Structures are given as structure tokens and as C-alpha cells.
Amino acid sequence: MYNPDRVMRQFGLKQRIPLLTNTSKELHKIDLRGKTDKDWSAEHSDYASMWTERASNIANDELLEEPMGFYDPYMVWYRRITRQFMSPRGAIVEALAHGITSIHQLTLGDDVSILRIRDMAASTLTTIHVDYRIHNMLPFFEESH
Structure with missing residues (x-):
């Protein structure tokens, strides 16, 4: 699933600490080989619905007026969770x-x-x-x- 709150800065918006999300590992294991009898549109109908409704789920926030500072809460968080x-x-x-x-x-x-x-x-x-x-x-x- 797409998480726009993780890429706000790329679109000129203020980047905040992203919310925790449950990324389904099962989705990444899907292999279509040899499964011609499966109705994939039914299997992924929830995701297809989300895609259809994408225009009503556009991320908005404050415009990023200047580069993020070293002590911006997002940068402090990012340095804590990443390999620097x-x-x-x-x-x-x-x-x-x-x-x-x-x-x-x-x-x-x-x-x-x-x-x-x-x-x-x-x-x-x-x-x-x-x-x-x-x-x-x-x-x-x-x-x-």
C-alpha cells in the first residue's frame, strides 16, 4: 500500500514523522505463476477500490518554505531510525x-x-x-x- 506521508517533502510539503503502517508481507510473496484459475480481480478488490478512490485521498499539508533544519523533529527521528x-x-x-x-x-x-x-x-x-x-x-x- 502506498504511504504518501512518507514522501511529502518530494512534493514540496512539510515532512512529518510518518505513522506506523502494517505493510503486508503476504502481498510481497504473491507469485502468479501457475495460478491461472484464480480470480485476481476478486482477490485484490480492496486494493482496486482504493485505487479507484485515489482522487479523494490526496495528501495535503503545509508547504515546505525552506530546507528542513538539522533539528527539525523529522530529521531527529530519521537520524535515530536509519543507518547514518x-x-x-x-x-x-x-x-x-x-x-x-x-x-x-x-x-x-x-x-x-x-x-x-x-x-x-x-x-x-x-x-x-x-x-x-x-x-x-x-x-x-x-x-x-
Whole structure:
């Protein structure tokens, strides 16, 4: 069965954490070979009805106004449920970026030495091309603490 809530972003809509669905493993096991006596239209009438009614089941949501942020709830969920790294090097870069992003978050005060540390963290994140993690971070930081 098609789950449009899993591909909203591809259509310019806000991507949310998808609902759990029961994907029938039995459907994937169907083999039509040697089953010429089976009435497949009756067997799959429920799915045919869903297809016929497809125009009344169009997914709608908010338009995606800007790229999803690193701390968007969907991205946090996605990183939790997916395999993120193809190599140990990728995991090392992630650990580095996470640590420096955490340092950057802790330096939101206005003391001169704190500002220098914050600038160094931001510069390092820019150098390793993960500075998108700190753009618009303040609202996230305030919400989570």
C-alpha cells in the first residue's frame, strides 16, 4: 500500500514523522505463476477500490518554505531510525561536528572569551561543511531547555 506521508517533502510539503503502517508481507510473496484459475480481480478488490478512490485521498499539508533544519523533529527521528554512516570516517566527522555544535550551544552568553570560543566553534563547523547545524539554532536551544 502506498504511504504518501512518507514522501511529502518530494512534493514540496512539510515532512512529518510518518505513522506506523502494517505493510503486508503476504502481498510481497504473491507469485502468479501457475495460478491461472484464480480470480485476481476478486482477490485484490480492496486494493482496486482504493485505487479507484485515489482522487479523494490526496495528501495535503503545509508547504515546505525552506530546507528542513538539522533539528527539525523529522530529521531527529530519521537520524535515530536509519543507518547514518557508510564508513568509520563518516562516524568520526559526525562525532566531531556533534561535539563542536554542543560547544557552540553552550557559548550563547556575551562574555568576550565565550564569544571567542563560540566563533572558533562556528569557524570549525564551517570548515568541515556542517555549519547548517548552527543556523537558526537559538529557537531550538530555548525550546529544549
